[in-house]
Amino acid sequence: SVMPAGSPIGSGQGILNPNNIRICLEYLKDSDLDYPVIVDAGVGTASDVAIAMELGCDGVLLNTGIASAKDAFGMAQAMSLACRAGRLAYLSGRIPKKLYATASSPEQGVIGT
Structure with a gap:
């Protein structure tokens, strides 16, 4: 396996450069x-966990983010849910990012049409 760093170890800065990942x-x-x-x-x-999983990573190795949290048990639960949500989002496929707005609602039933 390969283990790219999101940011410096123990820093809690999150995923600083998603393009590297x-x-x-x-x-x-x-x-x-x-x-x-x-x-x-x-x-x-x-x-941070959700972002890593949305990028397509297979997992996230955790220590300081949980161990140093005010409520370690709560943070572990939050990160577990984020892991599942991020993976599901990745598998579901996000919409493409655009530089401009695109109408997505049907025009039928809109006042004045």
Whole structure:
């Protein structure tokens, strides 16, 4: 497995450069979809876990983010839920990011149409 750092170990800064993780995933999974990529280091809260999983990582190695939280048990629960939510979001496929707005609601039934 490969374990890219989200940010410096123990810093709690989260995923500072998601593009680096995307590059690792693209390179490693290109030849083997089952190649494990696990974010390690810098994860400070549940949203960091969700981001890693939404990027397509297979997991997140956690320590300081839970051990140093005010409520370690609560943070562990939050990170577990974030892991599941992030993975489901990744598997579901997000909409493409655009630089401009695009109407997504049907025009039928709108006043004045």
